């Protein structure tokens with residue numbers, strides 16, 4: 001039996017159906033974590049943690065989800081997001 005191989009190009013981009021810009025803050029002194037919170041709420045957590053503990057150093061991690069598509073099956077522009085929308089912002093219908 002013969003096999004036919006061919007090269008396929010892939011693209012990667014932000015998953016339009018996943019949450020975006022989920023943040024987590026970590027205290028660099030004790031390692032305490034804020035947990036995954038919507039955009040902007042990790043700063044409030046850090047201020048409250050500093051007030052309780054006196055710890056003043058923090059590391060912020062932002063999480064976004066990406067999706068890989070085959071260029072011959074999916075359109076790469078579907079993954080491209082010209083502006084990063086944050087939770088709470090109005091998302092245009094074509095991206096909802």
Ligand SMILES: [Zn+2]
Nearest residue numbers: 027029030055
């Ligand atoms: Zn701490």
